[in-house]
Amino acid sequence: MSSNPAAFRRRNPLTGEWVLVSPHRNNRPWSGATEEPSKVELPAYESNCPLCPGNARANDTSNPNYESTFVFKNDFAALTEHEIEPVDASDLFQEQSAVGEARVICFSPEHNKTLPQLTEQELLSVVNTWQREYSELSEIYNCVQIFENKGEVMGCSQPHPHGQIWAHQHLATEVEKEELSQKAYFDDHSSALLSDYVAAETKDASRTVCENDHWLVVVPFWAKWPFETLLVSKDGIADFIALNQAQKLALASILKELTTRYDNVFNTSFPYSMGWHNAPSTLEDKSHWVLHAHFYPPLLRSATIKKHMVGYEMLGESQRDLTPELAAKILREVSSTHYLEN
Template sequence: MAELRYNPLLKDWTMVAASRAKRPHMPKDFCPFCPESGKVPADYDVHLYTNDFPVLSPQPPEPDQVGGGLYKTKEAYGKCEVVLYSPGHHDTIPDLSRPHMKKLVDLWTESFAKLDADPNHEYVMTFENRGEEVGVTMPHPHGQIYAYPFIPLKVRTELDSCREYYADNGRNLFDDMVKEEKRFGERVIAETEHFIAFIPFFTDYPYGVFIVAKDKKTALTEFDELEKEELGMLIQDVVGGMDRIYDRPFPYMMTMHPRPSNNDEQYDEFYRFHIEFYPPLRAKDRLKFNSSSETGGWAAANPTKVEDNAAILRQCTEEYRAEKDVEQHERTAAD
């Protein structure tokens, strides 16, 4: 059973997919994402894999006859794809070479472009769940791409806030956020010519980094080759820095926020492409759990001081980048 159920309280859709309860934990002696599995190419760098347990699909079944009145259902149309980062079973984003990371950004971009063009898709989100702490059952490095037949509520809220800010002030909200973060300085983690990474003033996760495009760009498909290279490098630097904080792979949820699909509205004046990280660690072996207030009221709470966390992550990111630069130089010299 797979369908969408409408929540009239939040004016949003809940995706229902009972088949996902059957998702297996990966057996210790087999991984379907490794080249020898027979389920993926014998030789690949990055690879797009159709999700075996999709919550959205191009040929969805008819909804169950369980709704009525204000309880509306509709077909769970869409697409769920898995993006394999590397054939190496234990490679994660910081382990990839810079050129390999560029191939990953290229695959994200190509997949986004294809899904974005489908007139039945209203929003395409690229994301990654990393670590058992956030529910990962397949440890082989991968992310996912969902094409939704609706715009998720959080994204709609962001868009509405940005529209309102632009109407009231004549300026882009993300541009003003970036300006203030650069002025204050203490929450900035890293920066390139076209992107900036910082832990926002308002984040509710101790290391909840944002990566924001500085220019009028609202989707992966708008970036040139240099910008895609920079974006991949900055993602690597941030995740590599996180891994150094507690000398362990840092669990996180990462989501890319582009503009909506198949809409004639011009978003570049009031919106920006950005990436949001939600890392649940608040200490080496302690997780940040959402309380009743946070879950039931969406009353966000941060148990740590952002500026202290930013200083730690900034130093770790700089150390990772320096090490990566040496590695890349040695690799280039060897070639």
């Protein structure tokens, strides 16, 4: 809680965007976990789930009886292998083909286990799958987007734990912003923006949620979502290909800790959209890039009170009441043991 009556803005150096922070609007930004713990019980296997082992999917296909992670081409992919005939280019009407492919990653054969409920060894299998899939797709495509939408509120149509990969030649808009910003920073400072940011946040510590030898999780200085976090490599690696075994083990560990802390804030399966940003694969020099993931959760004050980006956020710029420092403190102080295990 802040007694300072002044609003202020913070700039995201990765994208150049600003966020309006209004801590004075909320005299009670943190109300605690006032609701009963959410204990929705799903079965380990669901006969109607198209992601469970052995079950039928679209297009007359079926899943194998997989026992770990399982990857398949998205049956309803947003990207295709076909090119279009673009309209005649002009300043007002520009169009291009979006050639690529999309895949689905089932994190576990068990229908009722989200990331924080997996063991670190099971999470290591997820990390290994991310690395393998990225390595393969980055040989073909310039931009490989690994992401997860968790929870119905984030548009996830299947509760079975899974993520996606969309790969294409064009640079996605957010990746292009980060490429330009990180390159400009490196040209000015002869160091990577996110490496310098890790050093500064480690020294400050007010926005740190958790860390280990190879990874840091912070609520970023410029966060726009209430409990947004940035998971970033402390070793300055540029993409998944560069991950060694120690870094992968540490990543599995910190993924379990972060997602557990999320669930423990409101004793619920915490929804979010998360995604990895790797250096574009065709870059000859990746010195300015650092591998990182963004977590964007919508929950604000309880399991049912959400932040909506509407009105001013859509027409002006992002706005928040809960300061990043307070959000980090809340995440830092909740238990790292999942509430369903207590």
